[in-house]
Amino acid sequence: MTQSEHDTIWLTQETHDKLKAELEHLSGPVRQEIIERISSARDEGDLKENGGYHAAKDEQGKVEARIRQIQEMLRVAQVGETPPDDGIVEPGMKVTYRFVDDEETETFLLGHREMEDGTIPVFSPQSPLGAAIMGAHRGDTVSYQAPNGKQLHVEIVDAVPFTG
Known part of the structure; x- marks a missing residue:
């Protein structure tokens, strides 16, 4: 199976390292x-009414799902070099846009939500706006x-290229 560019997740080296550490x-x-x-x-016995058992099993399911999610992200990740400063929208770019007939602009990072650090919103290239x-x-x-x-x-x- 070939990996299409659409499936690639662009990550900074810092984000890639954080994901690897979280996975470990x-x-x-x-x-x-x-x-x-x-x-x-x-060991406590009857599992039907054992809240601790059920809570641990639920948490195990969530942790295993997160492990699979991180593994998949790292599998398709493109770690990287900052994109060229050529004004072309691609993953890793900080994009400023405005709705036609509106003066206000908005800025976001085109990338993966794992790159969110609270300083700038992140839109996926697969989101409606990102894809467009x-x-x-x-x-x-x-x-x-x-x-x-x-x-x-x-x-x-x-x-422009996102520099963190």
């Missing part, structure tokens, strides 16, 4: 601690369909 933590100490809690709860503006140039106007079905038109005011 979840796969090691967190997973072991949950296994010990499940085992201890089993991929490959657009500074000054272009693009249209896309919002999740509510409304057709929206945005102008790319600027697209």
Whole structure:
């Protein structure tokens, strides 16, 4: 199976390293601690009304799902070099846009939500807006369909490499 560019997740080296550290933590100490809690709860007897057992099993499911999610992200990740400062929208770019007929601009990072650090919103390249503006140039106007079905038109005011 070939990996399409659409499936690639662009990550900074810092974000990639954080994900690897989280994966190691979840796969090691967190997973072991949950296994010990499940085992201890089993030793208490009747599992039907054992809240500790059920809570640990629920947590185990969430942790295992997160482990699989991180593994998949790292599998398709493109760690990287900062994109070129050429005004073309691509993952890793800080994009400023405005809705046509509106003076206010908004800025976001086109990337993966794991890159969110609270300083700038992150939109996925697979989101409706992200998909519509991929490959657009500074000054272009693009249209896309919002999740509510409304057709929206945005102008790319600027697209510069995200530097953190």
